[in-house]
Amino acid sequence: xxxxxxxxxxxxxxxxxxxxxxxxxxxxxxxxxxxxxxxxxxxxxxxxxxxxxxxxxxxxxxxxxxxxxxxxxxxxxxxxxxxxxxxxxxxxxxxxxxxxxxxxxxxxxxxxxxxxxxxxxxxxxxxxxxxxxxxxxxxxxxxxxxxxxxxxxxxxxxxxxxxxxxxxxxxxxxxxxxxxxxxxxxxxxxxxxxxxxxxxxxxxxxxxxxxxxxxxxxxxxxxxxxxxxxxxxxxxxxxxxxxxxxxxxxxxxxxxxxxxxxxxxxxxxxxxxxxxxxxxxxxxxxxxxxxxxxxxxxxxxxxxxxxxxxxxxxxxxxxxxxxxxxxxxxxxxxxxxxxxxxxxxxxxxxxxxxxxxxxxxxxxxxxxxxxxxxxxxxxxxxxxxxxxxxxxxxxxxxx
Amino acid sequence: xxxxxxxxxxxxxxxxxxxxxxxxxxxxxxxxxxxxxxxxxxxxxxxxxxxxxxxxxxxxxxxxxxxxxxxxxxxxxxxxxxxxxxxxxxxxxxxxxxxxxxxxxxxxxxxxxxxxxxxxxxxxxxxxxxxxxxxxxxxxxxxxxxxxxxxxxxxxxxxxxxxxxxxxxxxxxxxxxxxxxxxxxxxxxxxxxxxxxxxxxxxxxxxxxxxxxxxxxxxxxxxxxxxxxxxxxxxxxxxxxxxxxxxxxxxxxxxxxxxxxxxxxxxxxxxxxxxxxxxxxxxxxxxxxxxxxxxxxxxxxxxxxx
Numbered sequence: 001x002x003x004x005x006x007x008x009x010x011x012x013x014x015x016x017x018x019x020x021x022x023x024x025x026x027x028x029x030x031x032x033x034x035x036x037x038x039x040x041x042x043x044x045x046x047x048x049x050x051x052x053x054x055x056x057x058x059x060x061x062x063x064x065x066x067x068x069x070x071x072x073x074x075x076x077x078x079x080x081x082x083x084x085x086x087x088x089x090x091x092x093x094x095x096x097x098x099x100x101x102x103x104x105x106x107x108x109x110x111x112x113x114x115x116x117x118x119x120x121x122x123x124x125x126x127x128x129x130x131x132x133x134x135x136x137x138x139x140x141x142x143x144x145x146x147x148x149x150x151x152x153x154x155x156x157x158x159x160x161x162x163x164x165x166x167x168x169x170x171x172x173x174x175x176x177x178x179x180x181x182x183x184x185x186x187x188x189x190x191x192x193x194x195x196x197x198x199x200x201x202x203x204x205x206x207x208x209x210x211x212x213x214x215x216x217x218x219x220x221x222x223x224x225x226x227x228x229x230x231x232x233x234x235x236x237x238x239x240x241x242x243x244x245x246x247x248x249x250x251x252x253x254x255x256x257x258x259x260x261x262x263x264x265x266x267x268x269x270x271x272x273x274x275x276x277x278x279x280x281x282x283x284x285x286x287x288x289x290x291x292x293x294x295x296x297x298x299x300x301x302x303x304x305x306x307x308x309x310x311x312x313x314x315x316x317x318x319x320x321x322x323x324x325x326x327x328x329x330x331x332x333x334x335x336x337x338x339x340x341x342x343x344x345x346x347x348x349x350x351x352x353x354x355x356x357x358x359x360x361x362x363x364x365x366x367x368x369x370x371x372x373x374x375x376x377x378x379x380x381x382x383x384x385x386x387x388x389x390x391x392x393x394x395x396x397x398x399x
Numbered sequence: 400x401x402x403x404x405x406x407x408x409x410x411x412x413x414x415x416x417x418x419x420x421x422x423x424x425x426x427x428x429x430x431x432x433x434x435x436x437x438x439x440x441x442x443x444x445x446x447x448x449x450x451x452x453x454x455x456x457x458x459x460x461x462x463x464x465x466x467x468x469x470x471x472x473x474x475x476x477x478x479x480x481x482x483x484x485x486x487x488x489x490x491x492x493x494x495x496x497x498x499x500x501x502x503x504x505x506x507x508x509x510x511x512x513x514x515x516x517x518x519x520x521x522x523x524x525x526x527x528x529x530x531x532x533x534x535x536x537x538x539x540x541x542x543x544x545x546x547x548x549x550x551x552x553x554x555x556x557x558x559x560x561x562x563x564x565x566x567x568x569x570x571x572x573x574x575x576x577x578x579x580x581x582x583x584x585x586x587x588x589x590x591x592x593x594x595x596x597x598x599x600x601x602x603x604x605x606x607x608x609x610x611x612x613x614x615x616x617x618x619x620x621x622x623x624x625x626x627x628x629x630x631x632x633x634x635x636x637x638x639x640x641x642x643x644x645x646x647x648x649x650x651x652x653x654x655x656x657x658x659x660x661x662x663x664x665x666x667x668x669x670x671x672x673x674x675x676x677x678x679x680x681x682x683x684x685x686x687x688x689x690x691x692x693x694x695x696x697x698x699x700x701x702x703x704x705x
Contacts (some may be wrong), residue, residue: 181533
């Protein structure tokens with residue numbers, strides 16, 4: 001009898017302990033379903049390499065935000081599908097996210113092609129979508145109400161470098177670059193930009209993808225007597241061009257290689273020759289934006305590689321989304337849309353601000369980088385610059 | 400036998416016409432993708448299945464059809480349906496000289512030649528001054544799923560009809576003769592080149608017509624997404640899985656593959672391609688000639704026993 005009583009008492013105590021233990025935790029999260037954010041990511045197919053960073057940008061923000069207690073007292077969940085880099089598959093999957101999975105909000109996929117197709121789905125369901133991976137203006141000039149650009153417009157890409165050439169009076173411009181889609185689009189826009197700045201293009205010719213010999217191009221640049229070189233190059237061709245320019249001793253006052261020198265390895269590979277070389281990026285770990293250092297550190301710790309601008313762009317899209325939800329205190333799509341259209345806020349990328357009528361990004365801008373003393377520094381735009389640009393480009397013998 | 404095929408085809412097409420408007424946008428897009436691929440598979444099956452010329456480049460005509468609509472709508476301000484028809488016509492006209500040229504190659508050389516043709520057209524579309532290059536062409540935005548779907552369904556009906564004709568006509572008989580032994584068919588008086596080119600033209604018209612609907616569905620066209628090896632390989636795999644050179648092969652392979660691939664993608668976002676690839680390999684090892692021939696053989700055995 002006693003034993004039974006004792007055992008009852010023990011059982012009661014255990015029950016109280018268990019319940020007592022369990023009771024305080026779930027106030028916020030467990031009795032409310034999570035806020036589900038839906039997107040497709042090109043995990044396979046032609047965009048897979050860069051899209052991985054895009055996905056990790058989304059994931060990192062959600063992880064951090066959940067650690068801070070989620071949003072509106074609810075946990076946040078990311079629901080993604082692989083669109084296989086195929087726009088028709090992406091349309092199908094966004095319909096699925098909205099119709100079947102009933103996600104609460106959507107964010108943009110990777111690439112212009114996929115976004116252009118998916119934007120119709122967002123529009124039909126009246127769900128606003130920040131697109132962190134489309135820098136072309138064309139998709140935003142179609143009268144869509146629910147699409148917002150979450151990255152710097154591509155027209156800003158060479159702006160800082162053009163301004164530098166103009167300020168220093170480097171009037172004779174040589175244009176080259178790899179003969180593929182992206183370099184061609186930048187090189188194609190240069191004549192108008194140069195003309196507007198009063199600069200003359202004295203040489204313009206692209207070299208083939210995977211070129212191994214740049215001496216012919218460098219000789220022509222030398223013969224054209226150019227002051228400034230705009231070479232829209234990736235990493236290997238930027239290194240190859242730089243070496244060819246040095247061995248031909250081409251007297252240039254400005255050397256710009258677009259993408260290649262934005263990679264941290266460029267300095268290692270090019271050594272002292274990197275000094276003075278200019279590049280463009282959309283985001284840098286050096287940016288003095290709120291939480292940027294924390295973002296770069298957490299990203300590297302979580303994914304064991306440094307973030308690139310894709311990761312930063314997707315992360316900042318969710319910063320804007322999170323701030324909008326917190327402000328309107330609901331998931332009302334129309335209210336969120338108005339927030340995306342009218343909010344001005346600081347994210348890791350810079351100042352988010354869009355044209356309310358088109359959704360075109362006005363706040364974010366491209367950054368001009370320069371290698372100085374073996375390190376990358378932001379040299380333009382002036383408001384974000386860490387150092388003044390070095391001009392003219394040091395003589396080859398001084399490298 | 401043939402009458403039953405016609406009745407069954409009409410019934411299936413009628414179901415495909417009635418069901419989608421009753422479903423959600425998601426259901427409609429699932430139907431669109433399935434019908435698109437089944438129709439592409441029927442187009443491919445004529446030259447590759449009946450003609451024996453394995454092609455990895457029919458997507459060339461799909462891309463041409465897509466650009467016909469993109470350029471026709473944005474540059475010439477024509478109605479998209481008209482441009483979609485024009486896409487099929489342009490594909491047919493281009494297929495005649497291309498067919499004469501490419502069909503000189505045989506076996507793997509033809510397959511590779513066609514792959515090269517698709518790549519060349521894609522690069523040409525990137526470089527041409529009027530295509531917008533790799534930035535692509537934006538069509539007026541809008542939710543065009545149902546119009547694009549019914550267009551695609553109509554092309555499927557046409558493709559099934561043409562396949563049935565090929566299957567039953569002396570043209571099809573000659574085509575199969577040259578598939579079995581081209582030289583022997585030639586010595587027996589079959590005008591080999593003419594029939595090959597005719598089959599090639601049929602296999603170009605179908606994707607040519609479908610490309611326009613695809614452009615209207617996506618409201619965006621760029622070289623990478625319409626001259627896509629992804630689309631080409633999916634189509635080829637569907638016919639091989641269903642049964643090359645059979646009437647029902649493209650339907651069974653196309654319906655099965657598009658559904659399985661979509662539901663795998665949704666359930667296993669990470670490993671879906673691996674599972675899918677594994678399934679195809681397993682199915683093809685078990686049924687090397689495809690599903691439809693295996694089923695037909697099994698049915699024949701049963702009725703022989705009975």
